Amino acid sequence: MKYPKILFPVSLLLASFCLSTAPLSAQQMGGSEAQQQKVSFQQQSMQTAVDFVDALNRQDLTKLSQYIDLNTIGTGIATRVLSKQQDINDFVSGFTQPQNQTKMVQNMFSSVFQDNFHAQFMRMLNEGGVERPLIRISYQDGGLEYLILYLSEQQKIVDTYMATSGKLMTDALTQATSLMINTDDSFLGRVLGSKKIDKDILESFNQIGSLRRSGNFEQAFQVLKSLPESLQKERVIIDLGVVLAQSISDEEYMKQLTLLADNFANDPSTQFLLIDYYVVKEDFQKVISSIYNVIERFGPDGHLYELAANVHHTMGKIDLSINASKKGINAEPDYEGNYWMLNYLYLESRDFAAVAANLSQIEQKLGYEFSRESLAQEEMFKEFIQSDEFDQWLKNKSDGA
Template identity: 25%
Template sequence: MRAAVDQNLADPQAAPIQEELTESDQLAFATALEQAAIDGDSEAWHKLIDWERMLETVVAGEKSPSLDKARADFRTGFLATQSKPSKDRLAEQVVSYCEDGGSFKFLRLGRVDNQPIAVFRILLPNQGGVNYHQYFLKRSDDGQVRAEDIYVFLSAERMTETLRVFWRTVAAEVSKTFIDRLFKPADPLVKSIRSIAEMRAMIKDGQYEKAIEIYETLPEKVQNEKIFNLIRMQAAIQVSDEAYASSIDDYRQRFPGDAALDFLLIDGYFFKKDYEKMLECIDRTSEHVGGDAWLLSMRAQALAYLERFEQAREVANDAIRLEPDLQDAYWRAITVSLMAKDFDETVKLLNMVEQDLGLELADLTEIPDYAEFVDSPQYKTWMESRE
């Protein structure tokens, strides 16, 4: 598979690239990473990330004997957790998404801060949503092209920044003098760092309300940390639409200029039925990603809610043309046709779902959204043609 290089992501003011990679180098990396996820080969996927170089960025900073020892221990501990398969290892998470019905798809190449990147879309299984990753590429010491960092759209920061939160807590404690330890209270973040693991454990066990309760007991300073807000969102989306919308509102207040805000607020404005603002967020996210069929299909759905049906139909068809095997694009196009009561279009799209995607349709008479279609002459004619 091959995607066009998106030069629009370049920043002409950024520092020059120290070590240039060819387009062929970058595409080879992207193809290998995508194929490893599709094949369920978590070890091959894992080896395409330069964890050593990532850790160098995470623990960079002030030098001292005590900090150097803590730095070495932190590196050793982190790399040990990444050295063997685990549910917490990123490679296993990506592979599991594909195995459970989601997908990991290479979208395009580009540049950020004048460094080559590969952009991927992650569709979570069971309509669990979408995420985007940007992999920052560099040639490792052994000559292989690997990712030295990963920008995660759902957290709006690089993985090195997320890991640095943990290193910061270690470094803060190690740097304390004897007097500090006696008389200065511990940093609230240091005291609360275990809460991250506790909240994630609650989410894994399906105890979503408990995870939110842990968040609500944290000091205000800790609640303002991005990582805690994002874990809270993961729990809130499983509790109720209201809880999820509330978590997004709090995120917006705490991080008003955050690059992920538009991406997160797509859901928030959908829940609030503010479809104009939802459209604005989709468009800005699409610009940030570099364009994507999944976002086009979301745009079509928002336009349909605004009863701009002709425009919605055009956008939905664009999404299908852009990515003919993207199931969500077809289902959202069908939603547009149902809302517009364009049942001839509904029949056409349902046939495409069966014939082009090879999917078996459920009994539409049991699905409330199809009630008017089921009562239509088009449905009767369609069913007769299938006998």
């Protein structure tokens, strides 16, 4: 069974002071001219997403950095955590240095680049009348991540939404930044009053970022765990712990997911991230509910329907499993997983007529060619090739039916 792969990289802020801003969008106007501009913005956004995905798959940091609007997002984060204009100006000035841009992108996608992955532009999502690109990142081990790009009129990225975080990246990074802001009366501080950067915390985050980029996840995790106790249950710290723990061991990963569930299980933003946790706890109803919530949020998806089919099967609901596989094929006819899942389900049910029909479907849509000899090499087809349905299917193939 395949479950989500975490991508959310909270620490990208912490090595170079990163993102936070309100998303920008196409103007909301009336009349045919407004409609033309809206269509034009949508078409431009689709092309931006295609180009962005190409750069992501090629791991082209220079190209990826060209899509990031550092000035806008730097100003946004500064105005949310600082009150004095001079402090804001200083922050933005440092934030927009060229060397910060490359570092930020490297941190942002370091989790992606360390695995075999493939990014794909899926569709435009309508969010409150604004069309935004949805990108799916698929890992070789079956993990998934979903990314929504928030684009300005100039086709620059001013924010992203990650499914595993359940929130805008800028919101998470603003929270992380606030952990490094001191006031006289509180470590976490308030948005009002005189602020300064907590140098010890900043140094720890810089160290985590550096260790993470070099692949020293266990050391980075130990630095994270050495932060003050008052921070250990902050959502942004837990999220970063989950990211690091996944690259250490399954045991450590589950400990971090348990910590997340203990503190934020009822937060809607954690539902996608907690699918692994619910699987281990064998709470399959929560697993299946989370999957269909994601499908409702992002649209039909062959990978998610395959996951749903697996979970339905585990729950003993074969009809629902078959239905999910069929929906997956309709959603993505070129994705093979759901065809093979149907084969397994039909063979298990000894519905050999359905097996034959599905094999024909695989041949027609995916270009495979099956024979008695090729199927006999697979133990699961043993009963099928001894059936009347198989003989009729083979005859139909020979006759070109």
